[in-house]
Amino acid sequence: MATREFLEAARRGDLAELRRLHATSESPDALCAASSAGESSCGHTALHWLAAAGHDAAVAWLLGLHGVEVDRRNRGGSTALHSAAANGHAHVCRRLMRQGARADAEDTNGMTPFDAAAARGHAAAARALPSSSAPHVFLQLAVGSVQGQLIFKLFERRAPRACANFVGLAEGFQGLCYRGSRFHRLLPQQVIQGGVLRGCAAETPVSIFGGAFADERGGLDHPQDRRGLLCLASSGVDSNGSQFFITLAPCPHLSGRHVVFGELVAGDDMLELASSVPVNPASGKPTQLIAILDSGRWPPAETKARGVPATAQPAMTLEEVSAAASSTTQNVASAIAHGLKRAATDSSCNPADGAPTKAARHGPKVAMWDAMLATKDDGSIEDSSSECDESDKDR
Numbered sequence: 001m002a003t004r005e006f007l008e009a010a011r012r013g014d015l016a017e018l019r020r021l022h023a024t025s026e027s028p029d030a031l032c033a034a035s036s037a038g039e040s041s042c043g044h045t046a047l048h049w050l051a052a053a054g055h056d057a058a059v060a061w062l063l064g065l066h067g068v069e070v071d072r073r074n075r076g077g078s079t080a081l082h083s084a085a086a087n088g089h090a091h092v093c094r095r096l097m098r099q100g101a102r103a104d105a106e107d108t109n110g111m112t113p114f115d116a117a118a119a120r121g122h123a124a125a126a127r128a129l130p131s132s133s134a135p136h137v138f139l140q141l142a143v144g145s146v147q148g149q150l151i152f153k154l155f156e157r158r159a160p161r162a163c164a165n166f167v168g169l170a171e172g173f174q175g176l177c178y179r180g181s182r183f184h185r186l187l188p189q190q191v192i193q194g195g196v197l198r199g200c201a202a203e204t205p206v207s208i209f210g211g212a213f214a215d216e217r218g219g220l221d222h223p224q225d226r227r228g229l230l231c232l233a234s235s236g237v238d239s240n241g242s243q244f245f246i247t248l249a250p251c252p253h254l255s256g257r258h259v260v261f262g263e264l265v266a267g268d269d270m271l272e273l274a275s276s277v278p279v280n281p282a283s284g285k286p287t288q289l290i291a292i293l294d295s296g297r298w299p300p301a302e303t304k305a306r307g308v309p310a311t312a313q314p315a316m317t318l319e320e321v322s323a324a325a326s327s328t329t330q331n332v333a334s335a336i337a338h339g340l341k342r343a344a345t346d347s348s349c350n351p352a353d354g355a356p357t358k359a360a361r362h363g364p365k366v367a368m369w370d371a372m373l374a375t376k377d378d379g380s381i382e383d384s385s386s387e388c389d390e391s392d393k394d395r
Contacts (some may be wrong), residue, residue: 003034010046010062013055018046022065029067035074043075044083051080054089063099068103077107078116085113085129088122093129103130118151121266122274123299131395135163137262139178140294141270143277148270150246151298152230154262158218161209162232162240162261168208169197169242169297176206176242183290186279190251192235192271194292195243203232205241214238219259224251226272228264248275 002025009017022028035045042048047068050058059080062068071079076344081101093113097103106112112121117126118136126136132153139150154163169178176197183194184202196202205212215238224231224247231254233243240259247254248271264271275285 003031005386006031007034007036007044007046007049009057010049011044011053012060013050013053014053015058015061018058018061028065032062032065032067033069033072034073041075043073045069045072045074045080047072047080048074048078048083052083052087054084054087054092056089056091056095059092059095063095070099071105072095073142076109076295078119079105079113081113082103082107082116085122086116086120088117088120088125090122090124090128093125095277097129115153115265118153118265118298121149121151124302126299127302135167136265136298137167138294138296138298138300139170139292141183141274142289142291142293143270143273144288146270146273147293148184148267148268148273150270151265152262153265154230155219155222155260157258158165158222159216159261160261161216162219165207165209165213165232165242166230166241166261167297171297173208176200176208178242178292179294181284181292183274183292185245185284186275186277186290187248187284188275188279189249191231191245191247191254192247192275192290193243194290195233195241197242200242201280202243205239205243205263212239213235214242215240216261218255219261222260224255224258224260226250227262228268230262230264232259232261246271341345 001019006018006021006025009021022031031048035041035043035048037043044052047059047062047070050062063070067284071081073079079101080084081093081096081103082105084096103113107116112132114126114129114132117123117129118132135154137152137154139152141148141150154166156163169176171177172179178195178197180198181194181196183192184196185191185193197206200206207213215234219232222229227247227249229247231245231247232240233245234240245258246264254388274286274290277288277290279285280287
């Protein structure tokens with residue numbers, strides 16, 4: 001009975017009741033170590049409940065008691081640090097880490113506390129934690145009057161060159177940036193495509209490397225088996241540039257043809273909104289503007305952090321975005337150098353290393369992505385469902 005009352009008091013954040021129960025208990029250490037029981041229970045300890053609710057004073061009190069394990073796991077393998085991070089409590093995250101909580105602890109899904117913060121878009125909590133081993137990038141979108149963020153976790157080990165390029169263009173590199181661009185193609189229940197930079201020709205690959213760059217085998221080998229995968233759009237072998245697409249559903253017909261270099265970890269509701277925009281049947285383009293207002297590493301620096309509204313508010317125009325956007329190279333050089341260094345030692349980045357030929361990868365008669373949306377001379381639309389192409393001459 002005392003154990004249940006103690007856990008309930010922790011769940012409510014009732015420090016006075018916690019103190020009373022602890023003082024009157026015959027086994028106070030057992031109270032601190034107890035976890036919720038029952039088949040439907042998550043197995044939280046009192047520390048989990050207090051951390052999840054952000055009760056800093058109660059967390060501080062509990063950590064000072066004997067018998068409290070700061071890294072005690074619940075049934076899902078989560079620690080109290082996971083609970084604090086997932087609920088955006090940066091101050092509790094810092095307190096737990098000062099008491100020795102492991103920031104690299106993984107739950108049963110392989111998620112660290114940083115991943116838990118990213119999954120819910122809690123930038124302040126993420127900044128309180130050591131940087132993730134995998135870079136994260138955000139795109140802040142405007143769909144009509146609604147704004148929101150997409151947050152991606154990049155697969156740097158699979159595709160270091162693609163990741164360095166995406167980070168560089170998200171932050172801004174030598175005048176090239178995703179800010180102010182738009183998503184220009186939409187195939188309902190398949191993919192949504194963007195990345196044509198303002199002032200750049202759609203049919204010419206543009207990247208931080210100066211032009212088209214090679215496919216990476218690690219990214220090609222990743223199956224396009226689920227929604228939310230971040231992939232390079234290209235017109236053929238080794239023709240990657242700034243353009244990318246996000247899968248809206250499993251796309252097995254694209255597996256092995258395009259480099260997969262990341263996945264969406266937060267913002268699926270915003271992706272759903274963007275993918276629900278009507279499409280012009282004559283061009284395959286969204287009839288409503290889907291603009292990228294801001295982009296960069298996630299979490300953004302605290303001085304640069306921008307709140308994402310929970311409710312609709314007027315979106316900026318592309319002209320306003322263009323005027324406000326600046327070419328920022330801070331923190332990009334290291335990402336590029338790291339990507340190039342990895343790419344130099346990764347044979348998958350070398351087009352002469354025996355990478356699959358175009359015929360082997362695409363088949364002899366595979367139509368390009370541009371044919372899916374580009375119009376014929378008579379105005380009808382080519383019927384194809386195989387490729388993602390950079391060209392977009394009708395933009």
